[in-house]
Amino acid sequence: MRYSMNGFTLIELMVTLVVTAIVLSIAIPSFQSQMLNNRSIALGEDFASAINFARIEAVKRAGRVSLCASKDGETCSGSWNEGFIAFVDTVAADTTETPVVGTVLRAWKKQDSSAVISVKNGSDDKTFIRYTGLGTLARLTDKPFVISAQFKKCTGSAARQINIGLSGSVSVSRIACATE
Secondary structure, eight states: OOOOOOSOOHHHHHHHHHHHHHHHHHHHHHHHHHHHHHHHHHHHHHHHHHHHHHHHHHHHHTSOEEEEEBSSSSSSBSOGGGOEEEEEEOOSSTTOSSOOEEEEEEEEOOOOTTEEEEEEETTEEOSEEEEOTTSSBOOSSSSOEEEEEEETTOOTTOEEEEEEOTTOOEEEEEEOOOOO
């Protein structure tokens, strides 16, 4: 009498494991790159949403509202990567160089250490953006803001450039990721 055995031989199992290892070695780096690019896109879009929030609040309150870098969620301090806050700006004039934090309207937490946010007004780095009650940028200079947001080692055009015109309007565009 002959018995029939069902199952895998050792050779079939080894071939299956080798093929699986090859497929995973190709797929995992691509998946990690895709996740990093998606995080980079989300960072730029979230920052643009924060800017629009500050503008809408300024119009709604008919007063100054600013967005600034904040590492503690209560004062303007640190870099944009350490977090940022939107607040009622109680300065005496639109052209005052330093914001005065009144009521904090919303706080955004610290970003991942590989996040890079750069806020420039002309060639100057800025740590705050001020909107007037009309929804326009406060006239500290006659230059628009250009903001870039990305994660280090992102690829392709996953980085975002946010432009704020003097009228206060916000536009977001794709840009190539900066190489290190």
